[in-house]
Amino acid sequence: MPFKAAIKKIKGGVCAPRGFQAAAVSAGIKNPDDPRLDLALIYSDSPCTAAGTFTTNRVKAAPVKVSQAYIKADAVQAIVANSGNANACTGVEGISDARKTANIVAKGLGLRQRQVAICSTGVIGLPMPMARIEPKLPELVQNLGPKNGEDVARAIMTSDTCKKEIAIAFDLGEHRVRIGACAKGAGMICPSMATMLCFITTDAKVSKSCLQKAVQEAVESSFNRITIDGDMSTNDTVIVLANGQSGMPSIKRNSKECRQLREAIGYVMLKMAKSLVRDGERVSKFVTVEVKGAKTYLDAKKVAEAVANSALVKSSWNGNDPNWGRIIHAVGYSRAMVREELIDIHINGKPACLGGLQAKTPMETLRNIVAKDEFTITINLHQGKAEYEVYSSDLSPEYIDFNRSEYAYWKQARKDGLV
Known part of the structure; x- marks a missing residue:
């Protein structure tokens, strides 16, 4: 039986694994x-192995800089996260605020400051309203409980319309292992660590090297494969905490158990990544763009991302228009090695373009497919065996209306005396 078939969905989100508690205020x-x-707040009542990935944007938010350093120390046992303010482009004050938050929570938990990772999401460029945050931190610690996973999933939402969480259970050898996760993200989503936060907990006992490899591989095949609007943020973060409370021996790198754990973490991350696209800001379509027959892996990636990020292509999807001409033009400017006369394009298996020319499939048939809320674009370059897949969405007029102004946030900041 395939390992994925043995995975069972359970309830609890980040609190599903043994030894994890959470709170939100x-x-x-x-x-x-x-x-x-x-x-x-997410907290493990025992020490953890920690791993993570962070935004590749050269402009990094204060909490990203702080948490990157803490994760390297491999002592993280808790995560504090906020929505509403990104604490990005806030200079020395932003770093100080992030560290101060970690320090207050750490004292309440009996931990060291470097054992508390900090994550933020929200408006860029505004100082944190610490006068409102600081008094709430002791309450956050006091409210910790084993059934508050859903509250964490809700607390990190910004423009999301629904919470995003999952929990699974599976067997590794003779031991039952659990993984829980929550994520947020709906706008500013683009590959290379899409704009999002994702927190994953597990009671597996695993070495640092195995966990870090598992996280990197899972992110590459999930969060790095999604796009909504082609923008990458300053705060993107994935953190995984493993506290070993399943009672199993430590999982070593390159072992069978390590491969199975990687598969399980990958399963969870892909579920979370797809949920972000489906809840994208004012989107109405979930579109899988798969490229086959590329000469190299990089060529396949270039083509998939060019098509998935094209504003013209995404606009045609929103209008239920099976415009393969926009797709092939994106293939052409992707900088991949392609030959026009070899390119085939299928929509849900129906040929739209064969050999770089219009296929005989009736346009109405293709239009009916694109009118659905989910479909797949398959591009075969017939140049080799490399493949790549990206999960994308349409681009709607409502997206533009939604993102036209953040003036109200700055107005409140002025009232607070922050700007």
Whole structure:
């Protein structure tokens, strides 16, 4: 039986694995009059092996810089996350605020400051409203409980319309292992660590090298394969904590158990990544772009990303237009090695373009496919055996309306005396 078939979905989110607790409170970070949850804490009651990946944007938010350093020390046992303010482009003050938050929470948990990772998401360029955040941190610690995973998933939402969480259980040898996760992201989504936060917990006992490799491979085949609007943020973060409370022996790199754990983490991340695209800001289509027959892996990636990120292609999807001409033109400018007369394009298996020319499939047939809320574009370059896949969406007029202004956030910041 394939290993994935043995995976069972369970409830609990990040609190599903043994030994993990969570909490979330309302701090009014973006708006002091809004009671929504916006400050969250994930905590393991025993030491963890930690691994993570972070944005490749050269402009990095303060919490990214702080958490990257803490993860390297491999002592992280808790994660504090907020929505409403990215704490990005905030200079020395932003670093100080991130460290201060970690320090206050660490003292409440009886940990060292470097054992608490910090993550933020929200508006870029505004100082953190620490006068509202600091008083809420002790409450956050006091509210820790084993059934609050859903609250964390809700607290990290920004423009998301729904919470995103998952938990699974599976056997590694003679031991039952659990993995829980939550994520956020709906806009500013593009490959190379898409704009999102994802926190994963597991009670597996695993070496640092095995876990880091598992995280890197899983991110590459999930979060690095999604795009909504072609933008990459300053705060992208994936953190995985493994506390070993399943009672199993430590998983070593290159072992069968390590491969199975990688597969399970990859399964969880891909589920989370696809959920981000489906909940993209004002999107109506979930589109898989798969490239086959490329000469090299890099060529396949270039073509898939060019098509998946094309504003023209995405706009045609929104209009239910099976415009393969826009697809092939994106293939052509992708800088991959392609030959026009060899390119085939299929939509849900129906040929739209064969050998670089219009196929005989009736346009109405293709239009009916593209009118669906989910379909697959397959591009065969007939140049080799390399393949690549990206998960994308359409681009709607409503997306533009939604993102036209963040003035209200700055107005509140002025009231707070932050700008």
